[in-house]
Amino acid sequence: MTLQWTAVALFLYVEIGVLLILCLPFVSATRWQSIFQLRIWNKMARFWNKFFLAMIIILIVLFLDAVREVRKYSGAGNSKDANLNPNMFDNLHMKLFRAQRNLYISGFSLFLWLVLRRVITLINQLAMASSTTASLQTKAESDNQTAKKYMEDNELLKQTLMDGKGNKATAEGNELLKKEMEKLRGELKGSGEALIKSQSEMEAMKKQSDGLTKEYDRLLKEHQNLQAIGDKKDDRSGL
Numbered sequence: 001m002t003l004q005w006t007a008v009a010l011f012l013y014v015e016i017g018v019l020l021i022l023c024l025p026f027v028s029a030t031r032w033q034s035i036f037q038l039r040i041w042n043k044m045a046r047f048w049n050k051f052f053l054a055m056i057i058i059l060i061v062l063f064l065d066a067v068r069e070v071r072k073y074s075g076a077g078n079s080k081d082a083n084l085n086p087n088m089f090d091n092l093h094m095k096l097f098r099a100q101r102n103l104y105i106s107g108f109s110l111f112l113w114l115v116l117r118r119v120i121t122l123i124n125q126l127a128m129a130s131s132t133t134a135s136l137q138t139k140a141e142s143d144n145q146t147a148k149k150y151m152e153d154n155e156l157l158k159q160t161l162m163d164g165k166g167n168k169a170t171a172e173g174n175e176l177l178k179k180e181m182e183k184l185r186g187e188l189k190g191s192g193e194a195l196i197k198s199q200s201e202m203e204a205m206k207k208q209s210d211g212l213t214k215e216y217d218r219l220l221k222e223h224q225n226l227q228a229i230g231d232k233k234d235d236r237s238g239l
Contacts, residue, residue, distance in 0.1 A: 004062070005062075005102050005105065008059075008062060008102075008105050008106055008109055009105050011109055012105055012108055012109040012112065015109065015112040015113060015116055016112065016227075018116060019112065019115065019116060019119065022116075022119055022120070022123065023119075023220055028127075028130075029123045029124075029126040029127040029130060030127045030130060030131065032123045032124075032127065033123065033124055033127035033128075036120070036123075036124065052113075052117060055113055056110070056113065056114075059106055059109050059110040059113060060110065062102070062106040063103070063106040063107055063110055065102075065106075066099060066102040066103035066105075066106050066107075067103060069095075069098075069099035069102065069103075070096065070099045070100055070103055072099075073092055073095045073096040073099055074096060108226070108227075111226065115219055115222075118219060119216065119219060119220075122212055122215060122216045122219070123216070125212050126209060126212045126213065126216065129205050129208050129209040129212060130209060132205050133202055133205045133206055133209060136198050136201050136202040136205060137202055139198050140195055140198040140199055140202060143191050143194050143195040143198060144195055146191050147188060147191045147192055147195060150184055150187055150188040150191060151188060153184055154181060154184050154185065154188065158181065
């Protein structure tokens with residue numbers, strides 16, 4: 001294996017290792033987001049897009065070169081000289097095997113490079129959705145407690161108003177109590193609307209979080225299936 005294909009193979013192994021680490025079930029998306037927000041990654045962020053595009057171009061060029069080699073040696077194996085000379089026939093098959101191996105290595109490296117970027121994006125989106133859902137839930141609980149408090153105060157004012165009538169309280173005092181009760185009713189109505197809005201936003205973020213989780217699981221299954229297909233092809237080529 002030449003130096004360039006050795007480097008591509010090592011790059012493929014690193015991609016597989018990183019994807020397996022990212023798929024660990026006991027590490028949450030929030031924890032990964034906190035890791036991605038470290039100072040060292042922030043310094044590398046401005047070079048990330050350039051490096052990503054450069055690797056795509058390099059892998060595409062290597063993949064096309066591997067395709068060319070496979071087509072070249074596939075056609076050469078049917079020539080008359082190769083059939084008459086066993087050594088040449090074995091040499092052509094050996095070169096064809098290497099070309100196919102390089103094709104699989106470059107193809108899977110290119111695919112996993114795209115999957116790796118997508119997985120990191122989904123992890124960040126899932127962490128943001130989880131944090132937003134938690135904040136909305138906390139806000140909804142706070143609004144619910146405030147609404148309950150206003151309802152209790154409203155009931156207390158009603159009781160006070162009734163007691164004031166029974167004791168022949170002054171009309172001015174009763175009027176002040178009525179105004180306070182109307183004010184509390186308005187605040188209670190506003191709190192109820194804010195609670196309903198917070199609950200609807202929380203449901204929307206929950207649905208978005210579920211969708212991101214399903215997309216993450218789908219990409220993981222697709223990666224595992226393609227890896228299994230690649231292993232089978234390598235076994236067949238070795239035979």
